Amino acid sequence: MAAIFKVLGEPARLQVLSLIAAQPAKEACVCQLTEPLGLSQPTVSHHLKVLYEAGLLQKERRGTWIFYRLVPERIEALRNALALPTQTH
Template sequence: MPTALTVIETTDSTCCSPITSGVMSDDEATSLAIKFKAMSDPTRLKLLSLVAATQDGEACVCDLNEPLDLSQPTVSHHLKILVEAGLLTRAKRGRWAYFALVPGALPSLADTLQA
């Protein structure tokens, strides 16, 4: 599957070969499970979609709590899990932290799921 291989070679976030390519190794399964665990919460999925939908690809933490009707500490907690799972980047500028999708992370997960 050349497309999947291309992505594997050109992104830093890829961990795993396609789920349909054979029995997954322990390391691959563990690495992939961490990402899916971060995405197994509706609030975190909505945060990912909010960040992904921003025009410049970056969202200030100060703009994320209102659309979800959650406190900023709660939003920060969920953002931290997404950063630790390698799905979001975090950049501190002045008073606020800004979050963006890790380039290639979601497409790489998508490639892993393609049959």
């Protein structure tokens, strides 16, 4: 899990995950992410590759485009890892 948190230490990667989750089809290609992120296409592609290699994204090629979507199990594991018990005083 520490490796995942290291990957997510880059703020742009958290934004990428949020933007993909916010898409109506829950998927996006690099062309849909460059403008909202304010980053170049090669930079966004690099972040997508890192997230994919970390197991947080799935990808599917459609013609010349690659569409990315979240891996639900990995996102749920992150949520669970971040869930802290409530403290009572």
